[in-house]
Amino acid sequence: MNRRKFISKSAKQIALLNIAGVAASSTLTASTALNMDSKKILRTPDELIYRSLGRTGIRVPVVNMGVMNANNPGLVRGAWESGIRLFDTAWVYQNGNNEKMVGQVLRELNIRREDVIVATKILLPDPAPSRGRERKKMFLDRFSESLSRLQMDYVDILYYHDIQSIKQLNDRFIRGAISELKEQKKVRFSGFSTHTDWPPLVTDAARTRFYDVILLSFNYGMYNDRRIFDAMKLAHEAGIGLVAMKTQCQQDWYLKNLPIEQTRYYEGALMNTALLKWALRCEYITTAVPGFTNFSQLHEDIGVAYDLTYTNEEEEFLNNRLVKQAIASVCRHCGSCVATCSQKADIPSLMRSHMYTFSYGNPLAARQTLSQIHPGRGLEACRDCSVCTGKCRLMVPIADRIREMRDVWG
Ligand code: SF4
Numbered sequence: 387m388n389r390r391k392f393i394s395k396s397a398k399q400i401a402l403l404n405i406a407g408v409a410a411s412s413t414l415t416a417s418t419a420l421n422m423d424s425k426k427i428l429r430t431p432d433e434l435i436y437r438s439l440g441r442t443g444i445r446v447p448v449v450n451m452g453v454m455n456a457n458n459p460g461l462v463r464g465a466w467e468s469g470i471r472l473f474d475t476a477w478v479y480q481n482g483n484n485e486k487m488v489g490q491v492l493r494e495l496n497i498r499r500e501d502v503i504v505a506t507k508i509l510l511p512d513p514a515p516s517r518g519r520e521r522k523k524m525f526l527d528r529f530s531e532s533l534s535r536l537q538m539d540y541v542d543i544l545y546y547h548d549i550q551s552i553k554q555l556n557d558r559f560i561r562g563a564i565s566e567l568k569e570q571k572k573v574r575f576s577g578f579s580t581h582t583d584w585p586p587l588v589t590d591a592a593r594t595r596f597y598d599v600i601l602l603s604f605n606y607g608m609y610n611d612r613r614i615f616d617a618m619k620l621a622h623e624a625g626i627g628l629v630a631m632k633t634q635c636q637q638d639w640y641l642k643n644l645p646i647e648q649t650r651y652y653e654g655a656l657m658n659t660a661l662l663k664w665a666l667r668c669e670y671i672t673t674a675v676p677g678f679t680n681f682s683q684l685h686e687d688i689g690v691a692y693d694l695t696y697t698n699e700e701e702e703f704l705n706n707r708l709v710k711q712a713i714a715s716v717c718r719h720c721g722s723c724v725a726t727c728s729q730k731a732d733i734p735s736l737m738r739s740h741m742y743t744f745s746y747g748n749p750l751a752a753r754q755t756l757s758q759i760h761p762g763r764g765l766e767a768c769r770d771c772s773v774c775t776g777k778c779r780l781m782v783p784i785a786d787r788i789r790e791m792r793d794v795w796g
């Protein structure tokens with residue numbers, strides 16, 4: 387589903403609502419203002435809502451850029467010119483080309499290094515080397531590659547990527563590596579990213595206070611999950627900065643789970659801005675890093691960072707009973723279905739790869755996610771027995787999705 391289908395008319399409406407009464411400045415250029423309408427260039431990046439990222443002291447706009455899905459240097463440049471200051475990449479994205487692109491664009495912009503926040507992530511394979519020293523060396527080697535791809539002496543935030551267990555979170559060898567990098571001033575702040583059943587991880591991070599920042603999946607599908615808000619509150623109170631990703635979540639839920647009349651009704655209803663605002667209105671979240679891939683999406687997302695007030699239309703959308711039911715069936719990667727599968731298929735990762743394949747249209751990320759699955763627990767593990775059907779409390783159609791994946795990936 388192309389999220390752009392929902393934007394244009396109402397995006398203009400919301401921008402105009404947000405900017406009503408603010409005089410246009412003749413000194414603004416198209417690249418330094420939110421240019422929704424050439425005759426009404428009324429917003430400048432200094433009007434963006436800023437927040438502090440926990441105890442790091444970093445101040446960033448509430449909307450930044452997850453560069454993962456983008457391969458257009460012009461878009462990164464456009465994001466900077468629109469006021470975005472945090473760029474989120476990873477060692478693994480686009481086989482390293484994503485870091486290279488971010489580094490190159492920031493260099494060409496000729497901005498002071500201290501004026502931009504760069505976050506990258508180091509992923510270890512599954513299974514990771516069993517010897518602690520080898521894990522540490524692999525982590526440090528990969529980080530060294532990241533720095534040279536970025537053409538930088540340091541990164542602001544280094545995430546240990548895709549953490550799935552407390553054991554992994556507190557691996558003393560990886561923590562030792564991160565501490566060394568901080569001492570060497572190659573990393574300013576440490577963090578971890580997580581997609582999978584993260585409340586226990588976030589709660590533990592609040593207890594240990596080792597990590598400064600957490601990048602977590604957070605979206606409207608979680609609106610009624612108390613554990614998530616309790617864990618975020620603990621982290622927030624511990625001074626840990628929380629960055630939201632996957633905020634606009636999977637959108638195939640919208641098409642597949644709502645009656646066609648309902649999707650028509652919400653055509654142009656700013657599903658994406660409503661969902662992004664919902665995430666950012668959470669008091670524990672500092673900022674989000676949506677993965678926009680074109681200028682239309684950039685304008686849509688950065689437009690939210692001027693005013694988090696819902697429009698009537700957005701409020702109606704979020705409160706719609708069918709929408710709530712539909713979004714509640716988005717996979718939260720909780721992992722509780724794995725025990726029901728005799729083959730121990732890594733269902734959460736398969737569902738994530740399904741999301742990249744069918745919702746984000748990002749085959750590279752989908753394939754990378756598949757390749758990171760422990761051998762024998764990927765698509766090849768599934769015997770199509772459908773035992774998992776009906777076992778997910780959110781009613782995610784697991785077997786159907788794996789079948790769809792097999793059609794694409796074999
Ligand atoms: S399919 Fe359901 S049970 Fe399995 S990881 Fe996703 S949300 Fe959890």
Ligand code: SF4
Binds near residue numbers: 726733769771788
């Ligand atoms: S359909 Fe596949 S994932 Fe589901 S229980 Fe059977 S083997 Fe496991």
